[in-house]
Amino acid sequence: MELKIYGDTVSRVGVRQITPQIYWISHCLGECAVEVNGGFAADFAKLNPILDPEASDIIYNSFLFMDEKTLLVDTLSPGQHDTVLEALSDILGDRKLDYCWISHTELPHAGNIAAIQRAHPGLEIMTVANHDHYEVHGLADATLLNYGDVIDLGEHKIEIIKPLFVDHALTQWFYEHNTGFLCPVDWALNVHRADQCFRFMDEMEEVGYSVEQFMHEVSTTSRVVFPWIRWADPDATGEAVDKFFEQYDVKIFAPSHTNVIRKDLDKYTAALSQAMRMAIVGNFDLVF
């Protein structure tokens, strides 16, 4: 596996190549996951006994497009404020970073925006239009994008699309037409064990992971990530997922907190539709 690692524990960042022009820059904790996050993912296993209680590590993703123009998707989280800059400058070499697209303004996604802007003067920050009060989110000077807008990088044409599932109001997804690259942001969060770090989903299958496990994880994590779905309709939601994948020919499924899926997409998209139906009717375990 070709992998370059920067930093360790909370600052650890791994870089892999998805295509010759798209890099996957991700953070996860590895061996120290339980120590740092208190066995966070084991809590999910309590909610759903089918889940692996040893799988306590969560992924934070960023993606870099190296085309005629360069574009970074999200910034990783405050814990990686140094290493993300290091990884970026290694990949970019003497090229400059042209754009940074912010999927939504929470710190795990946008927390290093100021540091990246300082390191790359002239960087154009892009985020969701149709909102208000950007200054309190630290995005006063951002270029605002509407659904249907296309960022033309050269070979890659990134279209801003309406998310199926949102938590933060300032959220959008994108779809890149030539590679079939979809970034559905916080959707489809899964977990992994310390011996499963920095793997594409097809490589996860080589170390004991399965599409069934993925389905059960997403059905459980969706209740945490999108707590509002308990108020949604399971059939309407499942149908919306099916329709979405009919509309977009996804070849690379690249969320913010999931192993990048580059093979057997159909099997995983079917699992996602089922997972969302299961999520809605499951136990949310809330304290009122």
Add this chain to the structure above:
Amino acid sequence: MIRHVVGDLYQIGESSVGEGGWHEAVRIYVLLNDGCPLIFDAGSHVHRGQIMAELHTLLGDTAPGYVFLTHTELPHTGNLSAILTAWPSAKLVVSSAILPYCELPWWVKEEQIMYGYAGTNAVYGGRAISFLDGILKDQPGTHWMYDAQTGTLFTADAFGYMLPTNSETLFDDEHADGIPTDWLKRYHASAFRFLPQCDGNKVNADIAKVFAKRNVNVIAPTHGNAIRHNVAQGVARFNQAIMEIC
């Protein structure tokens, strides 16, 4: 602007003006708590100067004991560095559902962080604060908090409302007929974009569980002024707004 809400509860913080002249408030609440003040949310970095001046006026020489965060996004934490620089001994109380190294600024020290667990009470400077899940929220690790002494429920983004310029700092009892449903609707439709996918009756039923469980005299939203006079009316208007959005 410093405003006295009820008992030892104060509201400070500014608002930002958006489209059509509607103000979105970004409030901080303070319980003076007899020598160990408790601060709820840290406000926006955009309002740093005003917030810090107001906090100094309100607290005088007394350092706050604890800063409680409802959740960690910037409008609630942007001014955290100024508060913790002014009062480095203050502890930060966050939801047990967040991962501090990813969700708090990188310079926050681990020793400074304490966790609130939904379904539990803890005592801070002699004052019991209880924690519950954020029932309507835009960020997963959001919790709500309740102070039994004043009967205040801190609801983070929920129960916010947009304010016209002439009403920017008014409480519900200072309007002719409470907070109009339209103001609540404008805010919730904008802040919670998932609501059109939801069944409004289910949303309202969940909210009702929160109010059935405790005696709420004051609702303290970050993005609105405290609802301190007629909570039942505030909840009814909120319910109406939700039904119109969903």
